[in-house]
Amino acid sequence: MVQYSKKFQAVPEPTIRRMPSYLAFAEGLLRKGQQFVSSTQIANYMNIDPTQVTKDLSYTTIVGKTRVGYEVKAIVDVLSEFLGFSVMDNAFLVGAGSLGSALLHDSGLNHFGLKIEAAFDINPATIGRKINDVEVFHIDQFRDLAQELNVIMGIITVPAENAQTVADLMVAWGIKAIWNFTPARIKVPDDIIVQNTTLYSNLAIIFNKLHQEKREE
Amino acid sequence: MVQYSKKFQAVPEPTIRRMPSYLAFAEGLLRKGQQFVSSTQIANYMNIDPTQVTKDLSYTTIVGKTRVGYEVKAIVDVLSEFLGFSVMDNAFLVGAGSLGSALLHDSGLNHFGLKIEAAFDINPATIGRKINDVEVFHIDQFRDLAQELNVIMGIITVPAENAQTVADLMVAWGIKAIWNFTPARIKVPDDIIVQNTTLYSNLAIIFNKLHQEKREE
DNA sequence: AATCAATAAGGAAATTTTTCTTTAATAAAA
DNA sequence: TTTTATTAAAGAAAAATTTCCTTATTGATT
Ligand SMILES: NC(=O)c1ccc[n+]([C@@H]2O[C@H](COP(=O)([O-])OP(=O)(O)OC[C@H]3O[C@@H](n4cnc5c(N)ncnc54)[C@H](O)[C@@H]3O)[C@@H](O)[C@H]2O)c1
Ligand SMILES: NC(=O)c1ccc[n+]([C@@H]2O[C@H](COP(=O)([O-])OP(=O)(O)OC[C@H]3O[C@@H](n4cnc5c(N)ncnc54)[C@H](O)[C@@H]3O)[C@@H](O)[C@H]2O)c1
Secondary structure (H helix, E strand, C coil): CCCCCCCCCCCCHHHHHHHHHHHHHHHHHHHHCCCEECHHHHHHHHCCCHHHHHHHHHCCCCCCECCCEEEHHHHHHHHHHHCCCCCCEEEEEECCCHHHHHHHHCHHHHHCCEEEEEEEECCCCCCCCEECCEEEEEHHHHHHHHHHCCEEEEEECCCHHHHHHHHHHHHHCCCCEEEECCCCCCCCCCCCEEEECCHHHHHHHHHHHHHHHHHHC | CCCCCCCCCCCCHHHHHHHHHHHHHHHHHHHHCCCEECHHHHHHHHCCCHHHHHHHHHCCCCCCECCCEEEHHHHHHHHHHHCCCCCCEEEEEECCCHHHHHHHHCHHHHHCCEEEEEEEECCCCCCCCEECCEEEEEHHHHHHHHHHCCEEEEEECCCHHHHHHHHHHHHHCCCCEEEECCCCCCCCCCCCEEEECCHHHHHHHHHHHHHHHHHHC
16 A cells, blocks of 8 residues: 555665665775775675665666776765655654663664654653753653754654554654554554554564474484 | 575565564454454455555465454464564674664564663763663673573664674674664674664655655645 | 445556666776 | 786676565445
8 A cells, every 4th residue: 555655666675674774784885994895705705795775776777887897985875865864854853761762862863864852651651851962851742843943754652552542643643754663553644654663573573484394303 | 785595585575574563464454352453454454455465474374254354363473473573583782882772772672572781872871770670780791691582683783883793793693683782784694693773764755755746736 | 125335356557666688988907 | 928816897697685466355334
């Protein structure tokens, strides 16, 4: 089911999923002073097919040199621009519990273009605290602050049963995209972008492969 | 590139990815006392096509009743068994920092069949502490404990630059599967199962959709 | 009792994604 | 200078996944 118009959707999602890893690899090479990198090298690092790498990179403006590869600096620059990591977007996080705190502590998000401006909770014990310089407010203050700061993304890290309630609030307050870390699926209007990140799916994949191995013995 | 034999791999990975959400939904319905659920209902909750749901469930032993749907209890029982959530597997976590602590606090992992037996770190400040009843040991003690407890999975939540070092240790100590939360890709022997969980990929997908919207305006 | 509507299920078709093949370029080696 | 080997790029083919279509079943409605 298509949640949004496909007119400009040219880049496959699997490609976008791989790109941050290409970027991270290239950043590492840049730090080490390597100037060029071939699709073979990237593919080796990623454990995928080299043509997959060239296909993926062909969606960007990056062009490689035969017999040499791609300019590392170009990959870093183009890819971070392409992925939207070079402009900072503002977000609010709701649910400053275990996972929420981890995300607030993560400087990686900053590096990848996301600034968490404020956190919200309902637990009086956490409200008023600062987690890695981000203040935790009561959820009722969300509205006023969303106006002030230019916040386009809402991050949901509350218990699953409260996910829909929080999502409804976010929509009402004009959030454009929601990053949902709960296993619950939320219902929002079609024009709101939702990204579900269910860690437990990864667990299912691991178990599936483990059991497969067992069956083969 | 195939990292493992495909002989018994019949279930598509996207299917396995969706199944934990079906399960979570069914568990919710069970709590509410609902006895049957149709593919239409599940699809509506998931925001996907109903035939996708029937296809997915057809990989299991679950059979539905025409005009009625699937038995909720059967979905819960069969799916949790099928996904490997009903037998407890033991894991070690290396890197008891922000993300590591969040995972240690997460009772969801227990519910989905994963028991973190111990955590490891190199920071003297955290070693000896207990996080949600799980003790943090120095990484050097990994070996002895891995023998004692029946640990098959290693969870990596150290900084990206240390991921390979930790992975090498895990392999040396006989771990069968690695759940890697760092953006770095690790190199391990072919028989070791690796699941990379890169949260930043999700960010890239959101940004991509956001920018698409902008282009369409 | 007959009709209607909702649904599962299986197979076909369409779409998406990955892999393979060919070609051309070019750095390095002979 | 010539040859060789490596690589990017573009297109074709293959594989995987999703969506569509048809059929049969059966609970609800008339
Ligand atoms: N902790 C993890 O590592 C982890 C891993 C995977 C998934 N998750 C998911 O992330 C979500 C949060 O998990 P957690 O471990 O951080 O839980 P947690 O209990 O530590 O934190 C939840 C926080 O949300 C707050 N909260 C509850 N209802 C709220 C509301 N209506 N508005 C605002 N704040 C509210 C609570 O006060 C609490 O601080 C859960 O859905 C969980 O399944 C967590
Ligand atoms: N925090 C998040 O929300 C988040 C989100 C996405 C990805 N990540 C990734 O997860 C990883 C960890 O992030 P974090 O925020 O928890 O970092 P952190 O600095 O809070 O924690 C890292 C921990 O690993 C320990 N450590 C370092 N080297 C070690 C070694 N060789 N052996 C054992 N322990 C070692 C450190 O002492 C520290 O306690 C990073 O790769 C990060 O990119 C984190």
